[in-house]
Amino acid sequence: MASPHPEPVARQLEMIARQMIDVAQRASRPDLAERLEQARQDLGNVGVRVVVVGQFKQGKSALVNALVSAPVCPVDDVIATSVPTVVRWGEQTTATLVTELSGEQQSIRTAIDPGELRAHVTELAGDSGIFGTLHADVALPRRLLAGGLTLIDTPGFGRAQVRASSNLALLPQADALVMVSDATQELTEPELVFLGQASELCSRLTFVVSKSDLQHNWRNIVAADTEHLAAVGIDVPLLVTSSLIHELAVQQRGNELIEEAGIHTLAKHLHRVHADVLAERHRAIASEIHTVGELLAMVFSTELEVIGNPENGEEIIQDLRQAEETAERLTLRSARWQQTLADGTSELIDDIEFDLRDRLRQVGREAEQLIDSSDPGRSWEDTGTWLAESVTQAVSDNFVWAHTRSMHLADVVSKHFVLDGRSSVPDLSLPSTDRALRAIGDLDYVRSGSLSAGQKLMIGLKGSYGGVLMFGLMTTLAGMALVNPISVVAGLIMGGFAYKQDAKQRLDQRRAEAKVAVRKLIDEAIFQVSKESRDRLNTVKRVLRDHFVSVAEHLKQSLAESIRSAKRSGALPPSERSVRAAAVASELRALRALGDRAMEVGAPAPTRAAASAAP
Template structure:
């Protein structure tokens, strides 16, 4: 999307919004004023929020530091980032920890010294967010951030870390995503799955192949990753980078190294095409809101003008408006069709999400049991536990993303009932995190290694061999041999070995049964805890949708009520006053239509430019 389109349309759209605000103010419509003010804020918003994601130790923090040319995000070879860190422009260097309380969504902002970030946002800080979600905010006076670019460094995904699921909650509010994977190996299956989730929540994805200075064959990795992205149906530009080369280039002032680092290319991509597309989409949303408000105001003006131009038909006009008003009133009643659609849709959503969650987690449980049957859980329990934690987090995240997509689909279905005003308005649905629920699940029960000391092994062997020695000794004694003889000792050794193996197998079966029971308890607890979170999230979405669409219905009802009032007034208006009012309404209506056409033309220009870009 060319940046020129955004620049050329920003001023006319802002001017149209200002004029609509003046017209709406004269009609005493605070609801329309609120919508216009929201559109104006959207037009004025130059922030481009870029969330940097990836697995542990892929170079996300180093990449953010390179983009802002400052060591703001802690970088460590062992300790990883544990708290999302937001870096934005500010006149002074500052830092703060922000806690969003889970219960009432209030925020607590605690200023900190910038040099304390390493201690507070890495894994050394322990488990953050005990009473809510936690993130850090940093401001820097950097030219790269002055245009509104905001970079968010996030914890790495993987390691079975429950708080890594927090990354998904950041993505619906993100304007763009930068997925980081180093050049030492091709994209892994977990990375691809996460990338697909991320692309489903935010369509603007840039793939960064980091640390290419460490791998001479990075171009082969680059080509392989391109194929993986194509197979996963993820549309993302790939940019190779090296934060190390960039830092060396800044230190030694070597333009060649700086160009090879790829950091400047990434910055240009984010500040150019990505920013232009973000701004254009915001302007498109604002233009649609301007058109919707303009049509509501034009409807009121047109109704009054029709009565003023032909007073004899005023009764018919008023009757038609009152009938439309009754239809609009039905939209705000609890028995309205959209209310029923919403209620039924949420019930189906809760049932489908619960079934999907159970199905995914039970598949994880069955796979874990197969792993247990193919190994000794006493010896591989740590590895099985790590795999299980990753798999449960992945299953919950998949369910998490799928539920959000279903909620957005339900919003669109409900919005179809509001086509009366020519616009299917959709609210913004927030994405609550699952990390609290995952932390409540806890961990796997401990399974002993099953290893025996020499003494216990000897006792088991002697206990089994005793019967063999006695039995064969009695048999050989009939032939005149002693009770303890070479044959009875050999038989005792064979029987003792068999008994030891049987005992070992029994103990192994016991450990496997105990491990399977532990897995089932974990899966059941995950279904219980995450299922409750999923139901709460669906109910919250229902509440948001209901309040939003009730507001839409009320706005349309108020417009019709105002039309009825003005139409009735116009029918009784004296002729001299009527003529002046006709002239005023004609001018206002022409201006409103011009404003709507001006805003609507942006959508046409947007579509034609997008078509040219695609071809």
């Protein structure tokens, strides 16, 4: 079933929210009016964030440029993107560098010339984000972006592995993900691992095979990629694109080339994704409006019941008082949900920390096995690269698991607040682990162990001296000179043996130094990331606590207002009860009609934005 156009849905929901706000104000419920006003403002949010990710040099920047028909993201055969670039709608073309200060709710914005973006978002800029997280914000007047679609070009995660964790941190806040892998080779294991992690954090994934112009048998690559995705249980739309062919097609105005390039197909797919995201957002807002309507209806239905059955008024009020006491207990620190949250968070922190330690210790064991099987002096640079990738992979896996467990905990706690068959779960966003990874420091240097010719000669001479002297003295008994062929040969043999022994000792020493360096790095990683992980999960705990305390307060206020309205209605003289009953019944019918209408407007299910590669 196709999703309706988002604008009419938003207008209808806004109208319903406004009418319900009037009801909330008449019912003296400013708290619920505020919730409805927030829902009404959320309807104005049409922004949809699409994160474009992939390994180093897969054509992500070129793909974004092709989609917006502008060279906004720098493209180079050697120099890679090092800073995320946010491309959004703007009436004029502008570029801004944004630094989100670490631990602060503020940012530093610096306007730059869009033509100079290359010097700020690529490796030419050197180290970035020293004081916080840096990204570039580019505004463009493009039709694709006019509806609120925002594209985020990210650094590749094949060269600097710490960026893989940074990219993963973007996904819980992203509405959709586009994974790019070029047609020159099949999907690699790191790409499949990243896709598996991303699927846990973002439900809307699209896989794009880029650079089809570089491979004449790209269809075989697509078929192989499809098999790889199916083997790991990842079911995502797959599209084939060529930014170069698209650029040539635009220059030559060739419709056939445009279709072959696949960029327009991807753009249409993103439009469908945009519509589906807004439809889901509208359903959530409609559910919020309906929930607030139920809280308001609680007051009117109670009053109507008391008016219609005045003889049962005291019994009704007593039942409400018991419900109010139950709601009151929900706001206390001793409430069951508070205990569930505290126990769940404590268990979650312990599990996540144990998982992190286990993963990193396994990396350390594998590193020691690698050291024992090689000469670390010669392969230390490669070992360091492997170790950085493995640590980042372990931390990223731990990050994904922590987010999944946090969402499960939120769902468990929300079960204590089920209203009319529905429960409310807040959005959870976990900060990136790249700050902790950056704080780990570098791997200690291990000497190469290479010796100059003079050093080798001196070691050989030191070892051969004893052999020449010992065998020379023995041969003097036979009348031979101290230095003779026998003593010289013996010296050479003992010199070679001494050199091998010295080389073995040096290798053992290098391996011991390498293992100490690895253990030091693993210990530092555990220390830094554990602290960051605890902080993240404590933030989750505070978010959940504040959210559910607010839910409990709204429920308590609704019950308190129901008691007050019941008492007022019970005290009405018989002559006024029928008039009041008619007014309350009319208000209740209108309120429930608004709630039902909100659910009806937001009810259509989204279409799955599916696409497949060209045969």
